[in-house]
Amino acid sequence: xxxxxxxxxxxxxxxxxxxxxxxxxTSAQAGSEFGFQLLWAVAAGTVMLAMxxxxxxxxxxxxxxxxxxAVRERFGIHFQAVPLVAELIIDxxxxxxxxxxxxxxxKLLTGIAFQWWLLPIGVVVWLVLWVSGxxxxxxxxxxxxxxxxxxxxxxxxxxxxxxxxxxxLVPTMADHDMTRYAFLAVSILGATVSPYLVNFxxxxxxxxxxxxxxxxxxxVTSYAGISFGGVVAMGVLVTSAMVLEPRSILVNSYExxxxxxxxxxxxxxxxxFAFSLGIGCLGAALEITLNAGYLLAQVxxxxxxxxxxxxxEARFTTAxxxxxxxxxxxxxxxxxxxKLTMICVALTVVIMPLIxxxxxxxxxxxxxxxxxxxxxxxxxxxxxxxxxAGLLALVVVPLEILGG
Amino acid sequence: xxxxxxxxxxxxxxxxVDRHGREMGRVDSIVIALRPNRPPQVTAIEIxxxxxxxxxxxxxxxxxxxxxxALGIDQGRPLRIPFGxxxxxxxxxxxxxxxxxxxxxxxxxxxxxWVSALPGSx
Numbered sequence: 001x002x003x004x005x006x007x008x009x010x011x012x013x014x015x016x017x018x019x020x021x022x023x024x025x026t027s028a029q030a031g032s033e034f035g036f037q038l039l040w041a042v043a044a045g046t047v048m049l050a051m052x053x054x055x056x057x058x059x060x061x062x063x064x065x066x067x068x069x070a071v072r073e074r075f076g077i078h079f080q081a082v083p084l085v086a087e088l089i090i091d092x093x094x095x096x097x098x099x100x101x102x103x104x105x106x107k108l109l110t111g112i113a114f115q116w117w118l119l120p121i122g123v124v125v126w127l128v129l130w131v132s133g134x135x136x137x138x139x140x141x142x143x144x145x146x147x148x149x150x151x152x153x154x155x156x157x158x159x160x161x162x163x164x165x166x167x168x169l170v171p172t173m174a175d176h177d178m179t180r181y182a183f184l185a186v187s188i189l190g191a192t193v194s195p196y197l198v199n200f201x202x203x204x205x206x207x208x209x210x211x212x213x214x215x216x217x218x219x220v221t222s223y224a225g226i227s228f229g230g231v232v233a234m235g236v237l238v239t240s241a242m243v244l245e246p247r248s249i250l251v252n253s254y255e256x257x258x259x260x261x262x263x264x265x266x267x268x269x270x271x272x273f274a275f276s277l278g279i280g281c282l283g284a285a286l287e288i289t290l291n292a293g294y295l296l297a298q299v300x301x302x303x304x305x306x307x308x309x310x311x312x313e314a315r316f317t318t319a320x321x322x323x324x325x326x327x328x329x330x331x332x333x334x335x336x337x338x339k340l341t342m343i344c345v346a347l348t349v350v351i352m353p354l355i356x357x358x359x360x361x362x363x364x365x366x367x368x369x370x371x372x373x374x375x376x377x378x379x380x381x382x383x384x385x386x387x388x389a390g391l392l393a394l395v396v397v398p399l400e401i402l403g404g
Numbered sequence: 405x406x407x408x409x410x411x412x413x414x415x416x417x418x419x420x421v422d423r424h425g426r427e428m429g430r431v432d433s434i435v436i437a438l439r440p441n442r443p444p445q446v447t448a449i450e451i452x453x454x455x456x457x458x459x460x461x462x463x464x465x466x467x468x469x470x471x472x473x474a475l476g477i478d479q480g481r482p483l484r485i486p487f488g489x490x491x492x493x494x495x496x497x498x499x500x501x502x503x504x505x506x507x508x509x510x511x512x513x514x515x516x517x518w519v520s521a522l523p524g525s526x
Contacts, residue, residue: 064495069419072430076417081460131524300453301419301430302512311525314515 006208007217013142014225015232019151020284021101022094022191023233024277025341028257030184031240032250033177036160036168039234041185043169045192046230050223051381052193052356053201055363055374057218060205063368067202069298070368071358083354084299087195088323090351091292094196094344095327098285099125100337104254105278108270114337122328125285126321134207134306137290141283148276151235154264158242165238183403186396190345192233195355196291203294207305215372239264253338289327293320342400349396352389360386406493411446419496420451420485422503428483429508431497432456435484449490449497451508452482477514480507 023042030038056067063070072080102121103114128137174181201222210218243260244251251257254277261269290306296319297304303313310317360382363374374382409415411434420428433450454472458465472478483506491498503509519525 073417073419076412077432077456077459130522299430300456301427301451303427309526310522311516311520314512314519317519318515 003214003217006210006214007220009139009142010217010221011225011228012146013139014221015142015146015149015228017138017142017145017280017283017287018226018229019145019148019232019236019276019280021097021277021281021337021341022194022345023188024101024236024257024280025251025254025338026184026188026191026345027233027236028240028244028251028260030188031237031242031260032244034174034181034184035241035245036164036238037172037174037181038185038188039165039168039237040171041188042192042230042233042237045189046227046233048189048193048385049197050226050230051378051385052198052359053226054219054222055359055378055382056198056202057205057210057222058215058372059362059368060202061210061215061218062212062370062372064206065202065368066206066294066298067199067358067362068295070362072299074362074365074368075358079358080299083195083351084295086347086351086354087199087295088292090344090347091196091288091295092323092327092330093340093347094194095285095288095292095323096331096335097337097341097344098281098288099327099331100335100340101254101281102278102285104337105274105281108255108258108274108277115332115334118328118331121282121285122324122331125282125289126324128286129289129306129320130310130317132306134204137286137306138204141279141286144279145283147272148232148280149235150261150265150272150276151232151239153235154261155235155238155242157264158239160238160242177403179399179403181403182395183399186349186392186399187342187345189392190347190349190352190396191341192230193352194348195351196288198355199295199298200287200291203291203298203304207307212370212372236260251338289320289324292323293317346396346400349389350393353386353393356382356386356389409493414493415449415497418493420449421496421498422501422506423491423498424502425498426503427496428499428501428503428506430456432482433459446487448484448486449499450482450484455482477510479510481510483508 027042059070060066099118099121100114103117106117107114205218239260243263249256249259258270258273261273265272293316294304297316302315304316362368363378366373416431416434418431420431422428429451431449432452433455434446435448435450437445437447439445454465454468457468472481485499485501489500491500
């Protein structure tokens, strides 16, 4: 019974927790500029994330190791130093962007400039992490995040042509501005396959004390939950394509993205968009902050866990607090949330090969996953993803300069 | 304890727990004594950020040592545990120590004094 409850909660909260600042901004821009043409990128990113999440959950449930801990042990600090530093930098920048996303949402509701909200939101994030266990962070925010289903409702109400949607799921060449199209495709992948999600997922599996016998729960949660979550991101793209593209409205700011809800929700559009953006970003901010603490604690072998008293894991607590303060400091210096988000997704793509490559080894090492090593499909996927990630890492910076 | 130990695979970078199962850190370095006309001997494992940083780049190790000195937490660090005090090598390396009584806990204890001062920390 408990496994069924875990399963339902896991799937539902994965849906509610999928959409955040990166997926909203990239999908909204893609829809407003290229219609349904980039739906395939959202679908591809979702499949990649689901497979990586399943593997990281399997590693944690069987080997009782998070991805970061297993990489330190299996590859050593020489290999891990670069991805660790890179992931921490991305975590800090993305955290700034997510807090910025919540601040924009509050601005939409109150009319007060978003900069004024950064500090209070940072305090709220810290207080939630200080007083709450893992379940509140994961399930509480995930359930609230179901408000993001508004994107699917909006897309549904607009009545897109099914054959046009199906065509969008097949990669095609853009009929204009190919560089921008390629940049957005790569950005969508970077926004979807975030490194923090992979380590957070494995850490969460350990926090929830998932057993080897419950691997099926992990499999269903990762594939079903993340796939449905991907549908929400597709809802953003479709709504944007049907509302903004015909009116030639480009998403240069989150305020402009709000307009996509107007035809469906009328006077509730701003509030619904603000809640969707705000709760999605708040959930991501909590996860990123916690993940930064996880990452440092696991790499250096400190006591960690959201369910333990904070005084018993002072280094872990200090680590996530420090990362949060750093992100807030960057935010208070001044930034454009949308631009920062796009920089973060590009940086994510740069380090993606270093995130994916260890899975090829770890998921075939019986010391970590016992008899649950990856089969030909899993290995083929990982090999293809590693090559793809390497290619994307090479092109993302030129694309950012030319098409970003 | 396994009859044959691969130092890089089974020991280096592995998590270390004390005799009560509390996490102490990771094996950041292994100490090997070179003896004239005799095979080298593994004498100890070390836990500490300075030796870890030194492994990445010696200059980083020196920098970390300087930071530890400046913060006044360099006394007795890195923690060196004789190989003979290893109780078991499994998924973690279990050592015959109590975390709180070692210099590996210096930073944790200092931070705990601050964290404990806040309401709701326990």
